[in-house]
Amino acid sequence: MSHAIETIDLKKNYGSHAAIRGLSITVEPGTVFGLIGPNGAGKTTTLRMLLDVIRPSSGVARVLGETPQAGGPALRRRIGFVPGELRLEGRIRGRALLRHYAEISGQVAPGAVDDLADRLGVDLNREVRKLSKGNKQKLGLIQAFMHRPELLVLDEPTSGLDPLVQREFLTMVREARANGQTILLSSHVLSEIQQTADQVAVLSDGLIVAEGDVAALRLGRIRRVRASFTGIAAAALRQELDHLPTLRDIDIDVTGTEPVRLTATIDGDIDPLVKLLARHSVLDLAVEEPDLEESVLQLYGSSANGRNGEVRHG
Known part of the structure; x- marks a missing residue:
């Protein structure tokens, strides 16, 4: 069975600035992979390259067995995505917006949208522009999960959510893994990583400075x-x-x-x-618990400045 995600020496430059400096990771099918690190480490850039939102400067990326460029819309329909900066506006009501997304993403089981809305506690009959940040985030989660994609790519998915909804989200992630779906989760919330991730990679300054399971990386100490x-x-x-x-x-x-x-x-x-x-x-x-960024900087901040910036564990 091929990897759900594989990158080999993936790089992204913006002019003279190297945002990603040789990223090589593998994510196995049916697992939760946590991607963590301080702000500016390159997490969002990595996710965008995997989704062909931006193109890498060099290196190889394969998602569900295909390169993001060659896979095109057919590949993206197999993926559920929550961006780190979700922007939803307009007079359209939540239910109509999700219906529009369903036409793009593919078949959604009857009742799936209402079930997710009930679990997350969002009113789909309200206009999107009148929703709070947290309720807009819930719509983003629904559109990502509703068609049961093979791969979920979630960039700071609990931003703006209250603790009870965050707990429900973690249950949804566990259920997705149990269904054989793969989840790539970028988060600043250490408890989310501790409770859900099978494997973790720590990014710092565009490089992986540690990888393994949460216990091996000592993030909770x-x-x-x-x-x-x-x-x-x-x-x-x-x-x-x-x-x-x-x-x-x-x-x-x-x-x-x-x-x-x-x-x-x-x-x-x-x-x-x-x-x-x-x-x-x-x-x-x-x-x-200190915030995740502080934990990473305290444990691995110096690693990024060492020889090649790489220290691997696990």
């Missing part, structure tokens, strides 16, 4: 910690925390009044910190 407690002076707390090698960016409130407040970043095992704090009277404790 960096967290922010906030705590407040009583029963210990700030100076004494600082002395205790300095013995934890995984803790950095330590900031302790030194006003001299209780409660003592701590903020820090932990890179690695959180258990030693929890055990240390448990020796004191903890008033509150919050462990937060």
Whole structure:
């Protein structure tokens, strides 16, 4: 069985600027592949080349066994796409707009559109121009999923969606994978990648600096910690925390009044910190995930500046 997506030394230049500097990835059929990285890394440029929205400067890309240029409209009907900057306007109502998209994309099963609209919570009878950003995004998701394409290419698909709808979207992705569909997901939301992706590639400055599964890439090991407690002076707390090698960016409130407040970043095992704090009277404790861009920059930012910019894991 051929790869769902394959690129070989794919490059894209804009004048003297190299946006993509030799991208080689493979995405297997029936899997979720996460493409992540900081803003300007080249994620959207990559997706646009795979869809023949823009043409590569050099290299090879194959999508569902065909080159995007040769595949033409027939290939694009086999793909569902949500762009990173979705623009939907006009007096047309949502249902009519989706009917128009169905004429382009191909056969849609009876009831599929209404089922997706109910799951995502969008009124298809409203004019598109009157919809909020989140509801326009829901229309974009419906048009991508409604014809059950072989491949879903999703660029920041949950932008503007509330947490409950984001959760439903993740369920839709899992169902698509279970149906044998392939999903290429570009996202800044680490939890989306952690919960859905089988494989991940990290892009930085147009190069893959790491690839593998989420656990191998250690993307979930960096967290922010906030705590407040009583029963210990700030100076004494600082002395205790300095013995934890995984803790950095330590900031302790030194006003001299209780409660003592701590903020820090932990890179690695959180258990030693929890055990240390448990020796004191903890008033509150919050462990937060930094945004995906920060995680990537902290873990792999230096890799892009190394020899050839490539460090691979997994």
